[in-house]
Amino acid sequence: MPAAAATSVHRRIALVGNPNSGKSTLFNALTGLHQKTGNFPGVTVDKKHGTFRVKHHGQSVEVTCIDLPGTYSLYPKSLDERVACEVLTDPQNADFPDLTVIVADATNLKRSLFLAGQIIDLGRPCLLVLNMIDEAAKSGLHVEVARLSNRLGIPVLAASAREKTGISELRAAICEPLAPPAYPFTDLSAVAPDVVKLVQKEFPGLSQYQALHKAHLLFSEGHPLQALMEAAGFTPSGAQAEESLHRHGVIGEHIAACTGSQLARPPFTRKLDRILTHRIGGYIVFLLLLFVMFQSIFYLAEYPMSWIETGFAALRAWCSETLPAGWLTDLFTEGILAGLSGVVVFVPQIALLFFFIALLEDSGYMARVSFIMDKLMRRFGLHGRSVIPLISGMACAVPAIMSTRTISSWKERIITIMVTPLMSCSARLPVYTLLIALIIPDRTIGGIFHLQALTLMGLYLLGFFMALLAAWVMNLLIKTRERSWFIMEMPVYRLPKWNNVLYTIYEKVRVFVIDAGKVILIVSVVLWFLASYGYGGAFDAARKQEELIVAKIEEAESSKNAELKEQLPKLYEERAAAASHKLEESFAGQLGKFIEPAIRPLGYDWKIGISLITSLAAREVFVGTMATIYGAGDEENVEPIREVMRKERDQVTGKPVYSVATGLSLLIFYAFALQCISTIAVVKRETNSWMWPSVQFIFMGVLAYLSSWLVFVVAG
């Protein structure tokens, strides 16, 4: 080994391992907060990378670490696995590591060594971490680490990422001089020798296994060599099966030589499974869990949300008083601050929801949900795995749709993608919260059932059942010959690691605030402009009228004349009317009025019409729009938006605009319509066509319109 490798101050490593091997926990333990999540180029597979420094033999080594998606083998069966495979096998790849760190679940050596063996056979520097060694020891499994290391010909370390043991040893081992495995894991010379020679001739320098692996890739890509390979009798599935059997033979020997007794399933997991996958108990627990999730989101999130709301209201009031009057101040307080408030106010809900989802994932419970739901889901053309995207869809359809990648069947995946936006996402939550508080009484029935919380839960269930119904219809319409499978591990239950949960929450909130926040902010500013400016004489007259009243108010407020003071209440009313009139004549008002005839049957006026238009960008903009619309009606008194809406009366009838019928109709509209640019963009990316997002947008729009109309007619 050249000495240069040992003294290099940079090292690029990749973590690879089976799903549930504790890879991400290890990644968090190594990198701490010095990590970022992005995308692999061209695909929407999460790419987590981070850095850390190690003092090694008096030298500081900077390590760049990439956490590859969980994979079972180097023969990819899903997009996640393909990305991991490409990084590890292609030296031209930007993330190709100097050293591959294989993370093995020590309690599951047989399956872990399968992947490890493939990586060893690639013949590049790697080391093996036996993670969860504490759990293995607890259940009576002893692994002779030194002997295993000798047999495998690579460094082997025992660690527990959860207990943070073995981490410093791992850091040190990462900085040791690089060396390829001492010998191959498996003798594969009998597998397709002619094809290996063929590939080696075309790509000189490849080792025997590198060539064999390359042969599989070339074959699936339809490389010109394919015909020659076929002529040599090569079938990928045959070669793969042969290789797998060879591997398992070797694995069996290693395990027999290096470990004691076979592991038994932890009795705790077995007992818990008896309840959680029970034919009745399992569903009761699942429903209870959902109920607890939404009750706590509704109650717990309310406090920080009201602090944020009142905080921003106070800030806006203070700014509009302190800053010089003019359009720039208006832009800042009415456009930017109002929009920002609309973004930040989500953070508590998103954090809480992802807290629960991370708990379910981390504890191993999600796999049970899939297990007990698969039969039901399959009936609707979905997969047991669809439950996870669907549930994640309750937080945000964007990551949920991205998580459908683990569904290997195209049809089940497409259906899951299509119906996931029907699940009530967190962006709808502010709309729901606002409208529910407006039209549903704040009352408790039967001692525990809060009427508003029940309505909220009802909306979530409605979204869920509509998603199933839509899936069922699509299952009949979409034809395919491809097959699906449900082969997956049921991990043992583990206490969730708070670190992992917190990292998840932090990442989700960050992505939401930055990605969705941008859209919300821009739309808020555009809206403010549309609502504050207009075209033509009618708008100018309305604006002058408003200015006149504002001037009168200022005069009356600063005057000591009691008679003038008495006129103030009447003047305030006049000002509100003038502001409303001005909005009516603005660009936004024109736009809202333009679509009013179309939405009148649903019980909406032109102000709601404006909100529907702006919500096309993102549902949560509804709240921001309402803030801008009614904020424009009452500039100096920045009252919480809900109260302003409650007081809003129909100018003709004098009845509240937000009647129960209109409110319900709006709730249904927001439950079903695809008002989310981000979702549309993600669906386009994940299906690689504009057809699917278009179909989705139209079917959800028609569904929303018809359902809202029905609800308005019935409730009215």
Place this chain on the structure above:
Amino acid sequence: MVVMQFTDEHLDTLAPGERAVIKSFTDKALSLKLLEMGCTPGEEVMLEKVAPFGDPIAINISGYVLSLRRAEAATVCIRRINNVA
């Protein structure tokens, strides 16, 4: 003397707690995935659990639990071990 009849038994016919040894696979594509997951011929399996409504099932194999659909289990040929406790 009756000739012993050779019947192909499949993984989906196991009852909970019953043990068997994997013999072979009838579906090539599926077998590759199963091999990766540690289901090798000669390996002992036990039916751990059946999901509500009878499908999917969960098997205990080489110390961990794997869930799969009944139709998928039907592609795995097994030999029953007759020592049900």
